[in-house]
Amino acid sequence: MNEQHGAPQWCLETSLVHAGERVAAPHATPSATPIYNATTYLYPTLEELEQAFTTGDGYLYTRHGNPTVAAFEAAVTAAEVGRGAVAYGSGMAALHAALLAACTPRGETAPRPRAILAARDLYGSTTVLLDTLFAARDATVVFADLCDLAIAEAALAEQQPDVVLVEQISNPLLHIVDVAELAARCHAVGARLVVDSTIATPVLQQPLTLGADLVVHSATKYLGGHGDAAGGVVVARTGLLHATLVQQAKLLGASLGPFEAQQLHRGLKTLALRMERQCASAAQVAHFLAKHPAVTHVYYPGLAEHPAHALAATSFGGRFGGLVSCELRGGGAAVRPFVDRLKLFLPATTLGDIYSLVSVPAMASHRELSPAQRAERGISDGLVRLSVGIEAPADLIADLATALG
Numbered sequence: 001m002n003e004q005h006g007a008p009q010w011c012l013e014t015s016l017v018h019a020g021e022r023v024a025a026p027h028a029t030p031s032a033t034p035i036y037n038a039t040t041y042l043y044p045t046l047e048e049l050e051q052a053f054t055t056g057d058g059y060l061y062t063r064h065g066n067p068t069v070a071a072f073e074a075a076v077t078a079a080e081v082g083r084g085a086v087a088y089g090s091g092m093a094a095l096h097a098a099l100l101a102a103c104t105p106r107g108e109t110a111p112r113p114r115a116i117l118a119a120r121d122l123y124g125s126t127t128v129l130l131d132t133l134f135a136a137r138d139a140t141v142v143f144a145d146l147c148d149l150a151i152a153e154a155a156l157a158e159q160q161p162d163v164v165l166v167e168q169i170s171n172p173l174l175h176i177v178d179v180a181e182l183a184a185r186c187h188a189v190g191a192r193l194v195v196d197s198t199i200a201t202p203v204l205q206q207p208l209t210l211g212a213d214l215v216v217h218s219a220t221k222y223l224g225g226h227g228d229a230a231g232g233v234v235v236a237r238t239g240l241l242h243a244t245l246v247q248q249a250k251l252l253g254a255s256l257g258p259f260e261a262q263q264l265h266r267g268l269k270t271l272a273l274r275m276e277r278q279c280a281s282a283a284q285v286a287h288f289l290a291k292h293p294a295v296t297h298v299y300y301p302g303l304a305e306h307p308a309h310a311l312a313a314t315s316f317g318g319r320f321g322g323l324v325s326c327e328l329r330g331g332g333a334a335v336r337p338f339v340d341r342l343k344l345f346l347p348a349t350t351l352g353d354i355y356s357l358v359s360v361p362a363m364a365s366h367r368e369l370s371p372a373q374r375a376e377r378g379i380s381d382g383l384v385r386l387s388v389g390i391e392a393p394a395d396l397i398a399d400l401a402t403a404l405g
């Protein structure tokens with residue numbers, strides 16, 4: 001090593017590795033959180049490193065915590081009015097983590113085989129996650145129509161579950177849950193309520209404020225909103241559940257990366273604006289489809305005939321979400337030509353993007369379910385799910401009219 005101008009002058013190989021790194025940032029705050037892609041963090045002395053391990057204050061290793069990811073977690077915590085959040089690499093990882101945390105008895109650190117009561121209408125992979133991974137670990141899993149409070153009450157009394165899982169605005173039939181009433185009934189039997197609020201988003205409802213214990217999002221959908229980053233996040237109502245999530249996340253290792261965290265955080269900033277537009281356009285699309293002779297049924301909580309229209313109207317501040325599902329006259333045979341003729345609605349296996357999207361649940365989100373499971377849940381071959389984007393509603397309706405025509 002040579003010394004020049006008071007700074008170490010290394011050999012080329014060493015300099016290529018270290019030069020330019022760890023230079024203190026200028027004394028000014030960047031307006032947006034930078035992408036911290038370092039996998040590990042340095043302390044001036046080993047004693048300070050040891051202290052960071054002991055207290056949990058400060059960053060050590062990116063799987064344990066990362067400033068870019070923490071900024072996204074803080075933003076989602078604020079949006080959901082929670083005590084803390086943990087972000088993951090996908091919505092499925094977030095659901096897995098939320099269920100494990102909810103299955104961890106109070107005062108313990110590891111999950112135990114528990115009784116789980118789940119809504120019947122859930123994203124297909126969530127049903128399969130419960131039916132396979134959780135059932136294989138000796139959890140008892142029962143599915144019931146938890147939108148119906150009488151059925152929910154009977155199932156809670158019979159199953160005495162430890163954990164209850166629902167989606168707020170379910171995928172793909174857009175069922176609505178009375179979160180406040182369900183949370184009260186869950187707590188009465190000592191169960192924790194987990195709400196997958198991917199489709200409602202905090203713009204329509206904040207389930208933790210109504211008593212839910214954990215809220216889960218596939219951030220890949222509305223939170224990110226641009227179809228360019230996958231992620232998931234769980235927000236806890238209590239410090240205890242948040243601490244359990246944090247502790248288990250280090251071992252699960254399904255952490256969100258800093259690049260995705262930055263993309264998702266940027267998307268989150270326009271969530272309210274996007275939802276406003278998407279909800280308004282979805283209402284127009286739903287009313288158009290409801291009158292169209294090629295459509296036999298429309299699933300949309302904003303229509304008076306939706307079974308939970310009144311609940312949705314009071315719960316979601318006059319908005320009804322950005323999804324519309326419908327049954328085509330002609331069933332499965334009518335679906336392919338309809339989807340192939342669409343030009344603006346992109347045939348993609350996701351939802352919640354700024355682009356309008358069309359998906360066939362029997363072929364995509366619910367293909368892992370058996371035909372019997374799909375029939376039991378009301379997912380027919382002629383069911384189509386539309387995710388309304390931010391394009392001009394007139395263009396979207398013209399696209400649908402052409403494809404249906």
Ligand SMILES: Cc1ncc(COP(=O)(O)O)c(C=O)c1O
Nearest residue numbers: 090091092123171198218220231
């Ligand atoms: C309601 C809901 N929850 C969870 C997921 C899973 O999210 P991801 O695809 O980010 O793993 C999805 C995916 O479509 C979903 O629709």
